[in-house]
Each structure stands twice: as structure tokens, then as C-alpha cells.
Amino acid sequence: MTSRILTRRTGLAAVAVTTALVLAACGGNGGEGHTGHGSSAAPGASATPGAPGAAHNTQDVAFAQGMIPHHQQALEMAELADGRASSARVKDLAARIEKAQGPEIRTMTGWLRAWGAQVPMAGMDHTGHAGMSGMSGMMSDADMTALKKATGKDFDTRFLSLMVQHHRGAVEMATTEKDKGRSGAAKAMADGIVTAQNAEIKEMKQLLGTS
Incomplete structure (x- = not known):
């Protein structure tokens, strides 16, 4: 019985660690992506400089x-x-x-x-x-x-x-x-x-x- 309990706890701990690592990775990627969008383009700036139709009214x-x-x-x-x-x-x-x-x-x-x-x-x-x-x-x-x-x-x-x-x-x-x-x-x-x-x-x- 004791052996089964220890094995079960070890498995749960491993799952928790894996889940935490996955969540951390996802959170890190999401944060970098948001920062990248915020620093590279202003709202509504969809046309690239030099593209036909850009920068004119x-x-x-x-x-x-x-x-x-x-x-x-x-x-x-x-x-x-x-x-x-x-x-x-x-x-x-x-x-x-x-x-x-x-x-x-x-x-x-x-x-x-x-x-x-x-x-x-x-x-x-x-x-x-x-x-x-x-x-x-x-x-x-x-x-x-x-x-x-x-x-x-x-x-x-x-x-x-x-x-x-x-x-x-x-x-x-x-x-x-x-x-x-x-x-x-x-x-x-x-x-x-x-x-x-x-x-x-x-x-x-x-x-x-x-x-």
C-alpha cells in the first residue's frame, strides 16, 4: 500500500512540474508576441512604406x-x-x-x-x-x-x-x-x-x- 501511494504521489508531482513548465513557456511566448506587435506597428498601420497606396491621402x-x-x-x-x-x-x-x-x-x-x-x-x-x-x-x-x-x-x-x-x-x-x-x-x-x-x-x- 505504502509503495503504491509513493508511486502515485511521484507521478502526480511529475505531471504538476510538466504542466507548470508548459504554462510558463506559453506565457513567455505570449508576452514576447504582444511586446513585438506593440513595438513594431501603430494601430491601423497596415501598409508598409513604399507599398502602392501607402503614405498618401x-x-x-x-x-x-x-x-x-x-x-x-x-x-x-x-x-x-x-x-x-x-x-x-x-x-x-x-x-x-x-x-x-x-x-x-x-x-x-x-x-x-x-x-x-x-x-x-x-x-x-x-x-x-x-x-x-x-x-x-x-x-x-x-x-x-x-x-x-x-x-x-x-x-x-x-x-x-x-x-x-x-x-x-x-x-x-x-x-x-x-x-x-x-x-x-x-x-x-x-x-x-x-x-x-x-x-x-x-x-x-x-x-x-x-x-
Whole structure:
């Protein structure tokens, strides 16, 4: 009898030790897992940096979709200067506008594709409808027709006056992006647009004699 009792107690003790070890192991793994999750990701941060759609918001999309056709019209205006302007400074300004805004269009197009958003087609505004005159600073069809018909000093004056208006619209759009956007790259471009185009507005007003 004594032998059976001792054997039974030994078996129970072994089971208790084994159970304690298993529970300790499970508790340790659970604690490490919780700590790992808490330190590696904030609540709601499911997208990895660099993944398509990460680190941007609807304002970033609206900025790119609006600024692409806005830039496209500026390029159309600038391309007219080479054969129509009489001022070398106007021609130089137009060339700088082309050099700056062409690459920005390509960059913003890449963003929209990465974000799975619609890329505006030439001749369409940020709402996706033909005709872009409703956007801030955009020229009407009548404005563009008159500019195409102008030459010499008349062209210079029309071009500078219209481009000042156009640049002001771009600065307004870029300022909104700086305030409300999320994408670091888009906000950086917006900041560059504000700086560069404000400087060009000042330069154009000087050429017009209105500064």
C-alpha cells in the first residue's frame, strides 16, 4: 500500500512540474508576441512604406490630378513663345517653365499610377471632364486662341499677364497640398512649386512694369 501511494504521489508531482513548465513557456511566448506587435506597428498601420497606396491621402491624389492638366496648359502656353515672342527674356522664361514642369508632370503621373488613381488625359481637368477653364488660374479657350494669334510685343504682354494668373492658381493649389496632403514627395513638390512660381510671378510683373 505504502509503495503504491509513493508511486502515485511521484507521478502526480511529475505531471504538476510538466504542466507548470508548459504554462510558463506559453506565457513567455505570449508576452514576447504582444511586446513585438506593440513595438513594431501603430494601430491601423497596415501598409508598409513604399507599398502602392501607402503614405498618401485623397488630397495628394487631387493635387496630382489637378496639377497635371494645369502644368500641361502652362507648357502649351510656353511652347508658343519661341516663334511669337519678341523679348529674349520672355523666351527664356518660357523655356524655364518647360524645363521645370515637364518632368513634374511625369513624376505626378507615376504617383497616380502607383496609387491606382486615374491619370488625367490631355485636355481634361481634375474632375475628368473636357475643358479646364474652371480650375484655378486656367486659361479659357478664348484666352488661348487670342494668345496663339498674338505676335511680338502684343504676345509678350498677353503671355506674361496670363502666366501670372496661371502661376497664382498653381501656387494656390500647391499651398492646399502643403497644408492638407500626406505624401512627403507630393508635399515637397508643392513646396517647390510655391517657391519657384512666386519668384517667376515677381519676375513677370517686373517685365510688365507692374511690380
